[in-house]
Amino acid sequence: MSATRYAIGLGLRRGWTEFLLSLRSPQDQGFYLFTAVGTLVFLWFNRDNELEGTGLMYPTWALPSILGALLAFGVVIGPAFALAMEREDGTLLRHKALPHGMQGYVTGQLTYHSLSLLPSLLTILVPSFLLFDDLMHQGAAGWLTVAWVVVLGLLATLPLGMVIGSLVPSTQKVGTWGMLPVMLLTAISGIFFPIQALWGWVQAVAQVFPTYWIGLGLRSAFLPDSAVTLELGDSWRTGATVLVLGAWAVAGALVTPRVLRRMARRQSGSQVEAAREASLQWVR
Amino acid sequence: MSSDYSGEPVISVSGLRMAYGTRDILTGVDFEVRQGEVVCLLGPNGAGKTTTIEILEGFRLPSGGDVRVLGEDPATAGDAWRARVGVVLQSWRDHGRWTPRMLLGSLGGYFVPYSTPERTRPYDVDELLHTVGLDEHADRKIATLSGGQRRRLDVAVGIIGRPELLFLDEPTAGFDPQARRDFHELVHRLSDLEGTSILLTTHDLAEAEKLADRILILTNGRIVADGSADELTRQVAGTAEVRWACGPERFVHPTDDVVGFVRRLVEQQGDELTDLEVRKATLEDTYLAMVQRFEAGHGAAPVLEEVPR
Incomplete structure (x- = not known):
């Protein structure tokens, strides 16, 4: 279907435009700066900590x-956040009123949030x-x-965000x-300290x-082979990594379109109007 | 405006019902809109105007009844149908970082695959910006536009795909008088030059009278009146009100036969008459009378009777 392909092309361009606008927005620049400075300060204060028995410095790990x-x-x-907000402010409804608009909108979202990863990581x-x-x-090989x-990781987690935003x-x-579940999950996922420190x-x-x-x-990409002793089972478990992330990606690809369609079906002008009134009350 | 509306109706609704839980919003709506017509849906708040329009737009599923829009059921119609329909939305803060030019370019793109030699889609962005009077603001951030400018943009987005049928839900809410007049001109232009059929809702009766070929009054979940502003006014008894005074005493009398009544009045009162005023019933009088009658709870069909004043 050429109209679908056309809409996906428009979605890619939309994502790119949103990305450029975000780079130019002081609000988003502030967010990137804040995250980066916070992380670097945290690593800097722990720069002389050595992880026991490995010879690895904390920032490296x-x-x-x-x-x-x-x-x-x-x-x-x-x-x-984007989806929840754009359901309320009418962005989504505008696309619903267009032929193949939802395909373009979702493509735009996927493109924009994938691209946004670059500044936040860099x-x-x-x-x-x-x-x-x-x-x-x-x-x-590590960079590869x-x-x-x-x-x-992107394919595994992006659908989760879309589903939460739809629901x-x-x-x-x-x-x-x-926010809350994701922060809890981050806390127990061996990000700030090795996962072995936690209960089984x-x-x-x-x-x-x-x-x-x-x-x-x-970690398997950056760290020396000796650091594998800090991991569960003393292994990088590359096969399992591919399998688990792949399973999430497949599940996401199957579930997300359905959730999005259901959400889009319910989207209407009165819903946007109700959200607008709710937000006015919020301000008061 | 011409009155030769040819072919199939662009909208035909019969027995349309809508209930939210146990609350009945629409209890049996019937009407048609013919090609090239401008039809205005009037009714008190909560009468179901927005619900009706959203069903016709395909954004909401009705509980029952038969709805055809451009020959298809909007609930199941596909993207090719969507390309022929324009919807003017009341959004309020979307695309704040975009400019009107960028947004119209991006949204207009979706209509390119549906362009035909007879009807090229979408509109040229510069032309459209000029049409809605946004050329000076074309490259400003949308977040910095005034309320009226935003609404013009909403209208531009609604018509970017050169629709054959356009839905406008309270299009001029929040417009200043100048913006309102500009908008009315735009509606006339769309209807006359492009042959666009238009269904709009409004609370502004003067606007309805000015724009609409035909007016529908929706109250208590059904259409209680259907006709041109003149026809509706004639349906309510006492199309005019004669007020006069004889010295300090003042009188009011509703009548259909203004000339006859005034002649008799002058013959009877002669020099006693110190003041005379004839006031034609306006669409507003008609509307209020009809809505009051049906909100009072009686009358399943529009029964004509004397309205006490």
């Missing part, structure tokens, strides 16, 4: 994990390499691993239904979700 957590967090919360990665030594131990883990009753509820059942829970596996995959 934590950087890949934090990048993984940022990816998972940004790619879930970003679309969740603003941490680049200064980190200037401030700390010995971050990348695996050379070119970074690339596929990021892509697979939450209002933008204010994204905090409760999106918590480890099991963490291993169901993508955050842990993205962190693990990125």
Whole structure:
């Protein structure tokens, strides 16, 4: 269908436009800066901590994990907020009123949130390499691993954000239904300290979700082979990483279109109007 | 405006019902809109105007009844149908970082595959910006536009695909008088030059009278009146009100036969008459009378009777 292809092309362009607008917006620049400075300050204060028995410095160990957590967090919360908000402010309705508009809209969202990952990762990665030594131990092969883990992680988590954004009753509820669970998950996924420090059942829970596996995959890309002793089962479990992230990606690809269609079906002008009135009351 | 509306009606609704839970919003709506007509849907708040329009737009599923829009059921119609229909939405803060030019370019693109030699789609963006009077603001951030400018943009987005049928839900709410007049001109132009059929809702009766070829009054979940402004006014008894005074005493009398009544009045009262005023019933009088009658709860069909004043 050429109209569908055409709409997807428009969606890609829409995502790119949104990305450029976001880069130029002081609000978004502030957000990137805040996240980057916060992370770097945290790593800087822990720069002399050595992880017991490995000879690894804390920043070396934590950087890949934090990048993984940022990816998972940004790619879930970003679309969740965007979708919840754009359901209320009429962006989505505008596309619903167009032929093949929803396909274009969703393509735009996927494009925009994937691209947004670049500044959020680069603003941490680049200064980190200037401030700390010995971050990348695996050379070119390591960067290749970074690339596929990021892509697979994106595919595994992006649908989650879209689903949360479609299901939450209002933008204010994204905090409760999106932010809170994702932060809890980040806390138990071995990002800030090795996962072995936690109880067994918590480890099991963490291993169901993508955050842990993205962190693990990125650690396998950056860290020296000796650091594998800090992992569960003393292994990078690359096969399992691909499998778990792949399963989330497939599940997402199957479920998300259905959830989006259901959400789009319910979208109407009176819904936007109701949200507008609710938000006016919120301001008062 | 010409009155030769040819072919199939662009909208035909019969027995349309809508219930939310146990609350009946629409209890049996019937009407038609013919090609090229401008039809205005009037009714008190909560009468179901927006619900009706949203069903016709395909944004809401009715509980029952038969709805055909451009020959298809909007609930199941596909994207080719969507390309022929324009919807003017009341959004309020979407695309704040975009400019009108960018937004119209982006949204207009979706109509390109549906362009035909007879009806090229979408409109040229510059031309459209000029038509709605936004050329000066074309490259400003949408978030910085005034309420009226935003509504013009909403209208532009609604018609970017050169629709054959356009839905406008309270299009001029929040317009200043100048913007309102500009908008009325735009509606006339769309209807006359493009042959666009238009269904709009409004609370402004003067606007309805000015724009609409035909007016529908929706109250208590059904259409209680259907006709031109003149026809509706004639349906309510006492199309005019004669007020006069004899010295300090003042009188009011509703009548259909103004000339006859005034002649008799002058013959009877002669020099006693100190003041005389004839007031034609307006659409507003008619509307209020009809709505009051049906809200009072009686009358399943529009029964004509004397209205006490």
